[in-house]
């Protein structure tokens with residue numbers, strides 16, 4: 001899809017990957033509809049041209065409002081970028097359930113509800129793309145962030161199902177699986193922190209801008225699944241072919257993390 005003249009609704013666009021996506025899509029000539037809670041940051045990201053909808057996406061009224069306002073202003077939604085998401089560093093056996101529920105809502109239910117709001121019009125026009133920002137943690141379970149991994153597995157699976165379902169209807173679904181991206185994601189986690197030793201050993205870090213460029217390219221080229229940086233495919237491949245080996249390595253890392261606490 002050529003993004004010039006298209007309309008992109010981007011969630012979680014006030015900072016990090018979402019804000020960089022707004023810039024990348026804007027450079028390609030797309031009209032922008034941006035949503036997140038921080039109105040001031042959204043205005044700074046979007047400039048005078050963008051449609052800004054401040055609000056909490058876990059609120060059904062905000063989801064309805066952003067879709068309606070976008071259709072009213074631009075007449076269509078060509079690309080939905082489900083980017084808003086949050087992490088939670090906690091053990092499965094002891095995670096705080098209120099935070100788990102909130103994470104699950106934002107990472108899984110919100111994208112699903114937005115898809116249901118925008119897909120019918122895309123299907124009618126036989127054109128559109130849904131981009132779901134998952135994670136490498138949605139391809140290989142990382143034990144220090146297992147429940148976040150579970151939410152991204154769910155989002156990835158939902159993306160694959162949607163792609164197959166809409167294959168003959170002119171609508172495409174893309175899964176984006178970033179590794180470590182330099183944003184405030186870790187500071188914004190709902191509980192816990194990324195252990196310091198893992199932070200230090202994250203060798204393959206990328207910027208939000210690199211991630212956003214990969215996302216815009218994926219839409220333009222109609223890609224299916226994007227792992228960024230690409231070296232992440234090695235870990236995914238190893239986990240598929242030699243699960244015991246990856247389990248062994250991740251268990252070692254997890255033990256080290258626990259010793260740090």
Ligand SMILES: NC(=O)c1ccc[n+]([C@@H]2O[C@H](COP(=O)([O-])OP(=O)(O)OC[C@H]3O[C@@H](n4cnc5c(N)ncnc54)[C@H](OP(=O)(O)O)[C@@H]3O)[C@@H](O)[C@H]2O)c1
Pocket residue numbers: 011012013014015016017018035036037038039041055056057058083084085086087106133134135136177178179180181182183184185186188
């Ligand atoms: N950074 C990484 O290393 C990494 C790696 C893999 C995947 N990802 C995924 O990439 C996506 C973006 O993450 P990021 O790194 O850019 O994180 P970030 O810097 O923390 O940005 C998260 C964005 O989501 C918005 N948001 C959070 N809760 C919201 C809510 N309830 N309603 C509306 N908007 C909300 C935030 O804006 P407000 O606070 O203004 O609402 C912000 O714009 C997430 O889905 C994350 O899981 C990140």
